[in-house]
Amino acid sequence: MPELPEVETTRIGITPYVIGKIIEKIIVRQANLRWPVPTYLDKKLCGQTIHKLDRRAKYLLFHAGQGCLIMHLGMSGSLRILSQQICAEKHDHVDLILSSGNVLRYRDPRRFGCVLWSDEDPLKHSLLKHLGPEPLDLQFDLDYLFKQSRSRKVAVKNLIMDSRIVAGVGNIYANESLFIAGIRPTRPAGKISRKQYALLVKAIKKVLTSALEKGGTTLRDFTDSRGKPGYFHQQLKVYQRAGKPCKKCQGQIKSVVLGQRSTFYCANCQT
DNA sequence: ATGCGGACCTGTTAGC
DNA sequence: TGCTAACAGGTCCGCA
Numbered sequence: 463m464p465e466l467p468e469v470e471t472t473r474i475g476i477t478p479y480v481i482g483k484i485i486e487k488i489i490v491r492q493a494n495l496r497w498p499v500p501t502y503l504d505k506k507l508c509g510q511t512i513h514k515l516d517r518r519a520k521y522l523l524f525h526a527g528q529g530c531l532i533m534h535l536g537m538s539g540s541l542r543i544l545s546q547q548i549c550a551e552k553h554d555h556v557d558l559i560l561s562s563g564n565v566l567r568y569r570d571p572r573r574f575g576c577v578l579w580s581d582e583d584p585l586k587h588s589l590l591k592h593l594g595p596e597p598l599d600l601q602f603d604l605d606y607l608f609k610q611s612r613s614r615k616v617a618v619k620n621l622i623m624d625s626r627i628v629a630g631v632g633n634i635y636a637n638e639s640l641f642i643a644g645i646r647p648t649r650p651a652g653k654i655s656r657k658q659y660a661l662l663v664k665a666i667k668k669v670l671t672s673a674l675e676k677g678g679t680t681l682r683d684f685t686d687s688r689g690k691p692g693y694f695h696q697q698l699k700v701y702q703r704a705g706k707p708c709k710k711c712q713g714q715i716k717s718v719v720l721g722q723r724s725t726f727y728c729a730n731c732q733t
Numbered sequence: 734a735t736g737c738g739g740a741c742c743t744g745t746t747a748g749c
Numbered sequence: 750t751g752c753t754a755a756c757a758g759g760t761c762c763g764c765a
Contacts (some may be wrong), residue, residue: 464759496741496760520759537758538743553743572742574759589761616736625760632759722738724757740762747755 464535466597466630467673469520472541476566479543480512480524484561492555496536496576499556506579507531507558519593519629523584530584536574542567593629597666602628608659611651618654619647620721622666631666633723634701635673639665641700646732647725648718672697700726 464472485507493499500506510526517523522541524531535541544565547557556568556577568577580587595601610627611618621627623636631639640647642665645658654662699709704717708728717726 494742534759536742536760570742571744572758574741614735620736623759633757721736723759735765737765738763741760742758745756747753749751749753 464520464537464539465632465634465673466520467670467677469522469535469630470517470674471677472535473515473517473522476541476543477515479562479564480515480560480566482511482513483564484509484511485526485558486561487557487559489557489559490555490577491550491557492553492573495555495570495573496534497578499577500579503531503577503579506581518585518590519596519625520632521584521590525584529582530580532576532578532580532584532587532589533568534575536570536572536576538572539568539570539575542569592626594625594627595629597628597631597670602663602667604656604660604663607663608656611654611659614651616651617648617720618645618651618662619723619725621651622662623721623723628666631670634698635666635669637701637726638669638699641727641732642669644732646729647720647727700728702726 488504488508490499490503493501506529507526510528512524512526514525515522516525520534522533524533533541544567546563547559547565550557550567551569553571554567554569555573558566560566584590595606607628611621614621619636619640622631622639623633637647639662643658643661645654645662700715703715704726706715707713708715708731711728711730713728713730715726716729717724719725
């Protein structure tokens with residue numbers, strides 16, 4: 463599922479196909495995504511040129527001359543560029559027909575994603591305005607995370623998955639980062655030392671950067687804009703490895719549920 | 734302010 | 750073998 467590296471890979475992949483292109487037409491086959499695709503989208507976007515494609519957390523921001531299209535891929539969403547308007551399949555919910563003749567097609571089987579519109583600065587949109595710093599930004603550092611963690615009772619894994627603390631760290635990379643940092647995911651955030659947070663911040667940045675370089679993890683139904691699968695999952699150390707031997711110490715990887723999310727750790731390496 | 738559980742949806746997997 | 754039930758997953762929302 464699209465985690466931050468997959469979203470960024472998608473952004474980079476489709477950027478050359480959308481920048482400077484006019485949106486000629488919009489086809490909405492299924493408006494019932496996480497939130498309804500606005501009925502006025504057509505009126506707002508058609509005829510406008512996309513001049514910039516940004517990402518904030520896992521949201522993609524298509525800046526038009528006036529306003530901005532906000533997209534989220536949820537957990538099963540993908541975007542592809544088609545050279546022509548080939549027959550849409552079951553979960554192909556939205557098409558943007560571009561002036562180049564290409565089609566930007568949004569597919570999302572589970573419909574956890576969204577396609578929204580913002581008239582003004584999308585960062586002021588209610589979904590985006592409370593987001594914490596980007597994990598790869600300089601503002602996300604030891605001082606920041608340590609300060610945010612003080613007197614917090616939630617498990618550290620929940621803390622780093624809280625988008626108000628840091629935006630876009632999903633379940634896979636939260637698990638992997640905590641393994642690399644040697645921190646048990648269940649530990650109360652407020653009781654972890656500064657030294658360990660230093661390792662954690664470093665681990666988060668490292669694991670995301672590494673996945674980004676590899677073009678994103680492939681799990682189940684992710685394909686990048688060219689239909690080429692990523693392969694980062696081959697290097698996952700704990701995620702979905704319950705019962706299997708730890709790659710560091712051979713101990714058995716444990717799994718628990720934390721904040722309704724499956725959580726994996728090595729009881730020996732992570733304390 | 735913080736923490737927690739519910740909700741959304743459907744393909745896949747597990748269980749009978 | 751076929752059917753049903755449980756589950757995964759990102760993120761917001763609302764309640765305590």
